[in-house]
Amino acid sequence: MVFATSSTRVFVCRENRAGEQFLTKLLEVSDLTVNFNTERGTIYALDRINLALDTGEVLALVGESGSGKTTLGRAILNIIPSPAGEIKEGRILFQGKNILEMEESECNLLVRGKTITLIPQDPFGSANPLFTIGTQLKDLLKASGLHEKEMKERITTLLSQLQLPADTGLLRKYPHELSGGQLQRVMIAASLLPNPSLIIADEPTTSLDVTVEAQILLLLRRLVKERQVSVLYITHNLAVASQVSHRITVLYAGQVMESAPTNLFFKKTAHPYSKKLLQCLPNSKGEIRDIGGSVPSLIHPPEGCRFHPRCEEAHTRCRQEKPKMIELELGHWVSCHDQTRKKGREP
Amino acid sequence: MIKPEKREENLNLEPSGTTLCKASGIFRVLRSHKKGIEIVENVILRTENLKKYFPVKKTLLRRHVHWIKALDGVDLELREGQILGVVGESGSGKTTLAKTILGIYQPSEGTVFFKGDLISHLSPKRMKSIRREIQYVYQNPGASFDPWWKVERSLGEPLKIHENLSNPEIEKRVKGVVKSVGLEQDHIFRYPHEFSGGQQRRLALARILVLNPSLIIFDEPTSGLDVSIQATILKLLKKLRNDLGLTYIFISHDLEVVRMMSNQIAVMYLGAVVEHGSTEKVFMDPKHPYTQLLLAAAPKIERPPLEEDVLIQGTVPDPAHIPSGCRFWPRCPAPFEICKTEIPLLKPIDNSQKVSCHKY
Numbered sequence: 001m002v003f004a005t006s007s008t009r010v011f012v013c014r015e016n017r018a019g020e021q022f023l024t025k026l027l028e029v030s031d032l033t034v035n036f037n038t039e040r041g042t043i044y045a046l047d048r049i050n051l052a053l054d055t056g057e058v059l060a061l062v063g064e065s066g067s068g069k070t071t072l073g074r075a076i077l078n079i080i081p082s083p084a085g086e087i088k089e090g091r092i093l094f095q096g097k098n099i100l101e102m103e104e105s106e107c108n109l110l111v112r113g114k115t116i117t118l119i120p121q122d123p124f125g126s127a128n129p130l131f132t133i134g135t136q137l138k139d140l141l142k143a144s145g146l147h148e149k150e151m152k153e154r155i156t157t158l159l160s161q162l163q164l165p166a167d168t169g170l171l172r173k174y175p176h177e178l179s180g181g182q183l184q185r186v187m188i189a190a191s192l193l194p195n196p197s198l199i200i201a202d203e204p205t206t207s208l209d210v211t212v213e214a215q216i217l218l219l220l221r222r223l224v225k226e227r228q229v230s231v232l233y234i235t236h237n238l239a240v241a242s243q244v245s246h247r248i249t250v251l252y253a254g255q256v257m258e259s260a261p262t263n264l265f266f267k268k269t270a271h272p273y274s275k276k277l278l279q280c281l282p283n284s285k286g287e288i289r290d291i292g293g294s295v296p297s298l299i300h301p302p303e304g305c306r307f308h309p310r311c312e313e314a315h316t317r318c319r320q321e322k323p324k325m326i327e328l329e330l331g332h333w334v335s336c337h338d339q340t341r342k343k344g345r346e347p
Numbered sequence: 348m349i350k351p352e353k354r355e356e357n358l359n360l361e362p363s364g365t366t367l368c369k370a371s372g373i374f375r376v377l378r379s380h381k382k383g384i385e386i387v388e389n390v391i392l393r394t395e396n397l398k399k400y401f402p403v404k405k406t407l408l409r410r411h412v413h414w415i416k417a418l419d420g421v422d423l424e425l426r427e428g429q430i431l432g433v434v435g436e437s438g439s440g441k442t443t444l445a446k447t448i449l450g451i452y453q454p455s456e457g458t459v460f461f462k463g464d465l466i467s468h469l470s471p472k473r474m475k476s477i478r479r480e481i482q483y484v485y486q487n488p489g490a491s492f493d494p495w496w497k498v499e500r501s502l503g504e505p506l507k508i509h510e511n512l513s514n515p516e517i518e519k520r521v522k523g524v525v526k527s528v529g530l531e532q533d534h535i536f537r538y539p540h541e542f543s544g545g546q547q548r549r550l551a552l553a554r555i556l557v558l559n560p561s562l563i564i565f566d567e568p569t570s571g572l573d574v575s576i577q578a579t580i581l582k583l584l585k586k587l588r589n590d591l592g593l594t595y596i597f598i599s600h601d602l603e604v605v606r607m608m609s610n611q612i613a614v615m616y617l618g619a620v621v622e623h624g625s626t627e628k629v630f631m632d633p634k635h636p637y638t639q640l641l642l643a644a645a646p647k648i649e650r651p652p653l654e655e656d657v658l659i660q661g662t663v664p665d666p667a668h669i670p671s672g673c674r675f676w677p678r679c680p681a682p683f684e685i686c687k688t689e690i691p692l693l694k695p696i697d698n699s700q701k702v703s704c705h706k707y
Contacts, residue, residue: 064573065544180437206571209436209600214644236573239646266648280578281648282603288585290578294543 027053032090041299056228060245068254117191119201123183127175134171181212253306260332270334389427397421397457417443419618430595432609440618482560488551492539499535545576624700634702
C-alpha cells in the first residue's frame with residue numbers, strides 16, 4: 001500500500017514494459033488545499049491532504065465536525081461552492097485523470113453521478129419529495145438509452161439485492177412514505193445504479209437506528225466484495241469505521257493526523273488525537289473521558305501542529321512547526337513530532 | 348376503571364396533604380399512629396398500565412378507522428437518584444412515554460404517580476405546578492429556543508411563569524445556572540444561533556435547571572453530536588446529577604451511552620417494555636431476544652463485523668397493526684407456537700430483572 005505524501009511523490013500512472021500506462025490507484029489525492037473566503041476572513045478548511053484509494057477498498061475518513069471530512073468528499077467531486085470555496089493547490093487523480101482540471105461538461109458526463117456517486121447524510125433532504133421513488137431512480141438511467149422495461153428490471157433487481165421488495169409498490173411511493181432506513185437504502189440503490197467505481201458515503205447511517213445501521217453496514221460490505229467498488233466512508237464514529245473499513249484516515253482541523261490499515265490503527269494507535277477519540281467512545285467501565293477544549297476556528301488555525309492546543313504531550317516544537325507525515329510501519333502513517341522523534345531514535 | 352375526575356376527588360379527600368392511591372396498592376405503606384399514613388420508599392415516579400392510543404381518521408367525514416397503539420401498558424418504577432435508560436428503535440414509543448409522563452399527552456388508560464401523587468388526568472392549572480418538578484429536554488435544543496430572543500430571555504422565561512421574582516433576581520439566577528453548565532456568563536446576551544450544537548445542549552439544560560426540578564427526562568440528549576462532544580455532555584450530566592441529586596430518565600437509541608449513564612434500563616418495543624432491570628444485569632445477560640438483537644447490532648471496535656445470520660431482518664412493524672400474541676414474534680429468531688397467540692407478561696426472573704418472553 002503506497003501512501004502519497006508531499007515529500008515522496010507517488011505517481012498514479014506507471015509504465016509497464018510495453019510502454020502502456022496502467023493504474024495502480026483508483027483515487028489519489030495529493031497536497032489538496034481548500035480555502036473558503038468569507039466576510040470574516042479566509043477559512044483554511046483543508047491543508048495539504050494526501051490520500052489514496054485502491055479498487056475495492058473502503059477508506060474511512062474519521063474526524064469531528066469541522067474537520068473537513070465533507071469538504072474533502074465534495075472536493076473529490078469538484079463541487080466545492082464557488083466563488084467562496086477555492087481549491088488552492090493539489091490534484092485529485094481519479095483513474096489517472098485530474099478531476100480538478102476537467103471541464104465542467106466533461107466532469108458531468110464522466111464523473112459526477114457516473115463513476116463517482118454520493119450517498120448523502122440526510123436522505124429526506126436529498127430525495128425529491130414531489131416525485132415517486134420509481135421516477136427518481138429511472139431518471140438516473142435515462143441517459144443510458146435503456147428501454148422502459150429494461151430500466152425497471154434493473155431497478156427491481158438492485159432493490160431486491162438491497163432487501164427492498166419492489167413488488168410491494170415501493171416504486172410508486174413518495175419519499176415521505178418510507179422510513180429512514182428504507183429511504184437510505186433507496187439512496188444507496190441510486191448511488192449504485194450507474195455502476196460507479198467509487199462511492200462517497202457521507203455519514204450514511206448517522207440518523208438511523210442501530211439495527212438499521214447494522215443492516216446497512218453489512219450491505220455495504222457485501223457490495224464492496226461483490227462489485228469491487230471502492231468506498232470513501234465519512235463518519236465521526238470510530239466504532240462504525242472499524243466495522244466497514246480497510247483503512248482509517250483521521251482528519252483534524254483540515255489536516256491528516258494518522259492513516260493506517262484498520263487492524264493496525266486499533267492495535268497501535270499512534271497519534272494523541274486518535275487515542276483521545278478512542279477514549280471518547282462509551283466504554284463498559286462507566287468512566288467518561290473527553291478531549292477537552294474544542295475544535296479551533298479555521299480562520300486562525302493554530303500554528304504548527306493544529307492539534308497542539310488540545311494535546312497533553314505538546315512541546316515547543318509542536319507549536320512552531322507542522323509535523324511531517326512519517327511511515328511507522330508499512331502503511332501506517334502519522335503526523336506527530338513525538339512519533340518522528342521516537343522513530344529517529346530507532347536504528 | 349374509575350373516571351379520572353372522580354379519582355382526583357378521592358385523592359383530594361386525603362387529609363394529610365400526602366396523597367395515596369389505596370386501590371392500586373402501589374406504595375408499601377407504614378401506619379404510624381400519629382401522622383396517619385406515610386409513604387415509605389423513595390419512589391419518585393411510578394406508571395401503572397400506561398396506555399396512549401392515537402386515533403387514525405380517514406376520509407372526508409374524518410371517520411375513525413383504527414388506533415395507533417403508541418404505548419400499550421407500561422409499568423415503570425423509578426426511585427430517587429436513579430437514572431433510568433429507555434432504549435428501543437424509532438417507533439417504539441420512547442418519546443410518547445416521556446410526553447405522557449409529563450402530561451403533554453393525556454394517557455388513554457393507566458396512571459402516573461409522581462412522589463406519591465396521582466398526576467395523570469390533572470387539570471392544566473394543577474399540572475403547571477408539577478411540570479416545574481418534572482422537566483423535559485427536547486431532542487433538538489437548537490429548534491426549541493426562540494431565534495429572536497436572546498438566551499437571557501429564554502432562560503428567564505420559566506422563572507417568570509413559575510416564580511414571582513424581580514428582574515435582577517432572575518438575571519442572577521440565570522447567570523448562576525449558566526455557569527453550572529459550563530458556559531460563560533456573558534453568553535446569555537447572545538442569540539441561540541451563535542452557539543454550537545454542544546453549547547445549545549448546555550443551554551437547554553440550563554433552561555431546565557433554573558427551576559430546580561427533581562426529575563429530568565432527556566430525549567436523545569446526544570444524538571447528532573460528535574463522540575468528543577457527546578463525552579463532554581455526558582460528563583456534565585453525571586456531574587450535575589451528583590451535585591444536585593437529580594433523577595433522570597434517559598431516552599436514547601445508543602445502547603453504549605445508556606449503559607454508561609444509567610443504573611436501570613427499560614427496553615421498549617412497539618409501545619411495550621419487553622425487558623426491565625438493572626443496567627449491569629441486562630447488558631451482561633440479556634434475556635429477551637430483542638435486547639439480544641439490539642446489543643448485537645451496536646457497532647463495537649473489539650468485535651469483528653457482523654455476519655448475516657446474526658442479524659434479524661426487518662424493521663419495527665406499523666404500530667397500527669401490532670402482531671398478535673408476542674409483538675416481537677415476526678422478527679424473533681426462534682418463536683414458539685404460543686408466541687403467536689398469547690401475549691407474554693413482564694415477569695420477574697430474579698429480583699433485578701424482568702422480561703416478557705414465553706421462554707422464561
